[in-house]
Amino acid sequence: MKHLRKELWFNTKSRRDYINITPEVERAVAESGVREGLCLVNAMHITASVYINDAESGLIQDYDDWLEKLAPHEPVDQYQHNRTGEDNGDAHLKRQVMGREVVVAISEGKLDFGPWEQIYYAEFDGRRRKRALIKIIGE
Helix, strand or coil, rough: CCEEEEEEEECCCEEEEEEEEHHHHHHHHHHHHCCCCCCEECCCCCEEEEEHHHHEEEHHHHHHHHHHHCCCCCCCCHHHHHHHHCCCCHHHHHHHHCCCCCEEEECCEECCCCEEEEEEEEEEECCEEEEEEEEECCC
């Protein structure tokens, strides 16, 4: 069995950001040499997420607006978590909604996506260095 472990590093300039990481994941699949298998991509921080959806700017803005309505950043004192001195209680909730990871089948050496599917890294408490893990296994 072949395998590859790779990390992608991010340092977003804003608190929230949505980054299409599909090209980096595709490069990792090619590097792995796996023709048939699975590719896991997960956020390695509890205030970030990895998800799959359409690469359409209006949808990304809709996600951001919707998440901010569900768990608004301010006022920061609305979250018990922030009593620890943090200001990111909302980011933990946003991550819970959007999820930690995705798994994509690899078929004939390529990510086996449905129409329009792309992999995104979503940052909810940025402005510091964070990472996502790519783990590929197969033959």
